[in-house]
Amino acid sequence: MKVINYDFENVGGLLQVIAVSPTSFLRIRKDYNAGLNYLELRDRENIIxxxxxxxxxYIYNEDKEVNDAGDCWNVSIEGVIxxxxxxxxxxxxxxxxGLWYVLAVDGNGQVHWCGQEDALMLFATNKTSGxxxxxxxxxxxxxTCVQDEPTIYISGLEELEA
Structure with missing residues (x-):
């Protein structure tokens, strides 16, 4: 039997949001033995x-839906600058x-890779003085984007922050 692990040291919110241009993205390298995914980039010039x-x-949401076309995941990241x-x-x-891939680092340090080659994220704004x-x-x-697979957990983000 498999059991879901509950970790009660659980922090909400986001710690960091990084927009990655499709021209900067090379691939996600999967370590099948360890079950980890690593981000590989061409360059860092077009990363914000x-x-x-x-x-x-700041909030990250990933909602799974089933519609006529099958499973889909509505992904959104919201914040205030x-x-x-x-x-x-x-x-x-x-x-x-532009259209973007986005790295969303949640309050627990988990890194979510959002967007797919055929479903990049759109950036929309609302500006106000209050x-x-x-x-x-x-x-x-x-x-926001709608993708046909869930987001991917990324390991080794420290290399990007350096």
Missing amino acids: SIPVYANDT PKLSSVNNQLMETLER RSVSERNGTSFTF
Whole structure:
């Protein structure tokens, strides 16, 4: 009998979001003996890191559905980039005009590879100044895609962060 493992040291939210251009992606290398997946990149030039603002502003969702075409997974990553500013404008426009693979590092340090060759993630934004001083001024964003397989867990992300 197989048993699902419950780990009660469980932290929500995301620690990091990294958008990877399809031109930078080479492959996912699978270690079948260890059951691990490793990300291999061509270059790091077209990779954009989105720092996590606060632990209540980023969320990763992966919802499995069954429809007429079979199984599919609706993947979304949402967050807030604080303060509308010209400093980030060019990177935001690059994200808005492209399709992306996304690495989402959750609160437990698990790295989710989101997007597939035929189902890349779309970046959409909503910019607001807020109505009052107490409201957040910034850009809410969402990466979304519908893929025919679940996301992949990636090991060895430390190499990318170096």
